[in-house]
Amino acid sequence: MTRPPSPRLYCRFPDWPRRFDDPIPLPGGRQLVTLTDAADYILALPAKTSAQEHWQLAMQMLIDVLRALIHGRPDPANTPRSKRAKAYRVLK
Template sequence: MTERGWGRRFEDPIRTGDRVLVTLLDAGEYIVARPKKEHAVPEWQAAMEALILAAEGGGREH
């Protein structure tokens, strides 16, 4: 059974320095922890929107 919501796992984990992002929640927490001035950058806005869509059931399913 596939995980749903924020517990959903990436097909390939994402490495960010010494951290590995395995789930949508990991990625969301990583983005939220970025400095506030970065939150307004269009790339980070798009990343968060994509995470929210995936957590709400969008995106590719296997």
């Protein structure tokens, strides 16, 4: 069972909870089933381990997948507001 995606990631990248076609088995019986699981696992690695070439490649591939998923979508922070801001009068 996977935990819910990080709200910080989910609001900016809604494809993070997307499931893999085939789960990635880990030592100890755990599995990575979503992009969020993979990102959390990679980010939780100790610095010495994450500096290894194959983990650097895994991080870069995860970033590339994310870019491919959001290609062509507008940045949510730059989308126009659905309601105009209220105009205030300046009283003298």
